[in-house]
Amino acid sequence: MIYSILRQHQKLASKRHPMFERNRYAKLITAIAIGIGLVYLILIGLFLPIILHAVRPNGEASRLFNQGMPYLLMLDFYLRFLFQKIPVQEIKPYILLPIPRRQLIHFFMLRSGSGFHNLFWFALLIPFAFSAILTHQGISGVIGFLAGYWVLFLVNNYWYLLCRTLINERLVFIFLPLVFYGTFIAIEILFPGNKLNTLTLNIGEGFISWNPLCWAVPLILLLSLYLTDFYIQRHYAGKELAKSDSTRLRHVSEYSFLDRWGETGEYIRLEIRLRIRNKAVRNQFRTGIICMLAFSILLSFSNIYDTGFMKNFICVYNFAVLGVITLVQIMNVEGNYLDGLISRKESVLSLLKAKYYFNIMLLIIPLVLCIPAIWTGKITVLTAITCLFMTSGPIYALLFQLAVYNHKTFPLDSQITGKNAGGNSFQSLLTGFIFLIPILLNDLFCWIWGEIAGQLILLMLGIILTLTHPWWLQNIYRRFMKRRYVNLDGFRNTR
Amino acid sequence: MHITICHLKKTFGSKTAIDMESYSIQPGEIVGLVGNNGAGKTTLFRLMLDLLRADRGTVELDGVDVSRSEEWKRHTGAYIDSSFLIDYLTPKEYFHFIGKMYGMDKETTNEQLKPFERFMNGEIIEERKLIRNFSAGNQQKIGIIAAMIHHPKLLILDEPFNFLDPSSQSLIKHLLQDYNKHTGATILISSHNLNHTTDICRRIALLEKGIILRDLINEDHSAEQELDNYFNVKE
Numbered sequence: 175m176i177y178s179i180l181r182q183h184q185k186l187a188s189k190r191h192p193m194f195e196r197n198r199y200a201k202l203i204t205a206i207a208i209g210i211g212l213v214y215l216i217l218i219g220l221f222l223p224i225i226l227h228a229v230r231p232n233g234e235a236s237r238l239f240n241q242g243m244p245y246l247l248m249l250d251f252y253l254r255f256l257f258q259k260i261p262v263q264e265i266k267p268y269i270l271l272p273i274p275r276r277q278l279i280h281f282f283m284l285r286s287g288s289g290f291h292n293l294f295w296f297a298l299l300i301p302f303a304f305s306a307i308l309t310h311q312g313i314s315g316v317i318g319f320l321a322g323y324w325v326l327f328l329v330n331n332y333w334y335l336l337c338r339t340l341i342n343e344r345l346v347f348i349f350l351p352l353v354f355y356g357t358f359i360a361i362e363i364l365f366p367g368n369k370l371n372t373l374t375l376n377i378g379e380g381f382i383s384w385n386p387l388c389w390a391v392p393l394i395l396l397l398s399l400y401l402t403d404f405y406i407q408r409h410y411a412g413k414e415l416a417k418s419d420s421t422r423l424r425h426v427s428e429y430s431f432l433d434r435w436g437e438t439g440e441y442i443r444l445e446i447r448l449r450i451r452n453k454a455v456r457n458q459f460r461t462g463i464i465c466m467l468a469f470s471i472l473l474s475f476s477n478i479y480d481t482g483f484m485k486n487f488i489c490v491y492n493f494a495v496l497g498v499i500t501l502v503q504i505m506n507v508e509g510n511y512l513d514g515l516i517s518r519k520e521s522v523l524s525l526l527k528a529k530y531y532f533n534i535m536l537l538i539i540p541l542v543l544c545i546p547a548i549w550t551g552k553i554t555v556l557t558a559i560t561c562l563f564m565t566s567g568p569i570y571a572l573l574f575q576l577a578v579y580n581h582k583t584f585p586l587d588s589q590i591t592g593k594n595a596g597g598n599s600f601q602s603l604l605t606g607f608i609f610l611i612p613i614l615l616n617d618l619f620c621w622i623w624g625e626i627a628g629q630l631i632l633l634m635l636g637i638i639l640t641l642t643h644p645w646w647l648q649n650i651y652r653r654f655m656k657r658r659y660v661n662l663d664g665f666r667n668t669r
Numbered sequence: 670m671h672i673t674i675c676h677l678k679k680t681f682g683s684k685t686a687i688d689m690e691s692y693s694i695q696p697g698e699i700v701g702l703v704g705n706n707g708a709g710k711t712t713l714f715r716l717m718l719d720l721l722r723a724d725r726g727t728v729e730l731d732g733v734d735v736s737r738s739e740e741w742k743r744h745t746g747a748y749i750d751s752s753f754l755i756d757y758l759t760p761k762e763y764f765h766f767i768g769k770m771y772g773m774d775k776e777t778t779n780e781q782l783k784p785f786e787r788f789m790n791g792e793i794i795e796e797r798k799l800i801r802n803f804s805a806g807n808q809q810k811i812g813i814i815a816a817m818i819h820h821p822k823l824l825i826l827d828e829p830f831n832f833l834d835p836s837s838q839s840l841i842k843h844l845l846q847d848y849n850k851h852t853g854a855t856i857l858i859s860s861h862n863l864n865h866t867t868d869i870c871r872r873i874a875l876l877e878k879g880i881i882l883r884d885l886i887n888e889d890h891s892a893e894q895e896l897d898n899y900f901n902v903k904e
Binding site: 452 | 718719720721722739740742743745747749750752753754755756757758762766767769770771799801
């Protein structure tokens, strides 16, 4: 009974959300993209046995596939990180009702386990199983293979929930999945001829032949992870709801050097304090910095992405990732106190200017971080400068457009139980667009005019849009003011 | 500041929140809005501050339609609820921030805070505590002070007595009366506390379902009896 009511609430929450209309179009485009992805996976699943047979004529395709199991799980985990929400973000409205808290958490966790997202890879697995396993091991082998992988994806699901909850609480827990999956890669690189492949091969083969021992291991793991997850999520949800923070600040910095910038300086000061004093915003910012560092390290010290497209991609990512992570939610944070801001003249324009200058200042970090890559000749100075201006120009100009359309308040301080801690499909779509367009333009221009001329054109485009920022910020402000009633209404409804 | 309301209407679905043909407030008046929950007091304030779109009609401040200009914002101060507060600042930082929005430096802002020292009762300004960690009463005080700090010609306060202890309620009444006397500012307050409202307001508008039911002149508590009759439910 209670489960069906909660399920109904989930549907209503999505349907009655202020972003529903916009999300509907974004979801349609996302659905088309996923549809194309699924078709690709089906085709890969059909042709993979033939490819694997060509690579190793003596080996069975399923055996080779099972050897690659950790990489599939790694990819699955990464995709979850991009798209999947943690369930206890939705627990808050029910916490004071006479429903046992454990029952609530069980509901949200079971719903997460029974979701269709855990079957995503079946688009690849089903055609693969029928073309590679059916002839050798029959239908029971196919079912065993599919069921076994489903259990593994469920394990990954609860492992993800555990990691994500802990990371939301303390960013240091990001090392948990990094170390776990990093160990696989390290073993593969450092110990050629290791037995890891054999282990995963045996597990996969055990699924196909319904070996009880091979089934027992992932099932015990699944149960243990579910229970650990349950206690962790219950602990943190309770802790956050009971939180009463009355601590005094030990040190209050005035950032007096910003005084000379007048009203814009005052808003830059506000931006700094926003990032320092609010847990959710601070973690978002730290995640951006960590991503930026990771891409800089990849760019400077690794040669795994040294192809032209990937190098450009990593270079653009290096500069843009922090801005994308923080600016995609632009104005959502201010939704908490926008009534107060907007009742003061042109304060939103000053806020937008401050946000732009603050993000421009932060671009010094990736510029410094890519010096080793320039030094070692992996990228040219022109590439680095082009990426910098492409970020400060077109990418920021695009991201700032969201200031007109975002109208969902982002919780400042709560992590686990915040109503709108996650993004929406519209923002995800724009993020994807932002990353692809500069790279596609770069490839197009380089193809037409050659590498240097192509990059110079992009640089010019970047400089023009950077220099014209007062104009496009003013334009965004005017459009924001035209939509102010809709936005204010949305912010109030989602506070 | 002179306020003129013309043919103002705001509905939420089938419910009419505000429906006013014409209403005018003269400069220097202290007007109280009273009415039961859902009468439209806060909606009217939001419409006056251009935080809501009216279905039809206008609110004009000194002849300027609030939805067509931002100039009036320089001379207006308001506190509706905690969504006006930037809660990750300390009160001092918040006052300085608001001061800067009105072109005041820190020294001037500190000077402007002096008349509120008793009202703050030593619990606000020296504390190195974020606004979100203050009690609801102290947050209310911070919001009211921030609305008055730049000496606005129009002051709008929604339920200013809420959450305040009795001493602070008494103090804010005196502060508002003094402020009106010395600056000639127009003050609008809404409240469920009839005693406080009749104590300080010379004019009281009684709202019901978005309509001004009575526009009462309150000389020496003369409106008290009529309000009492309206609000006291008899079995």
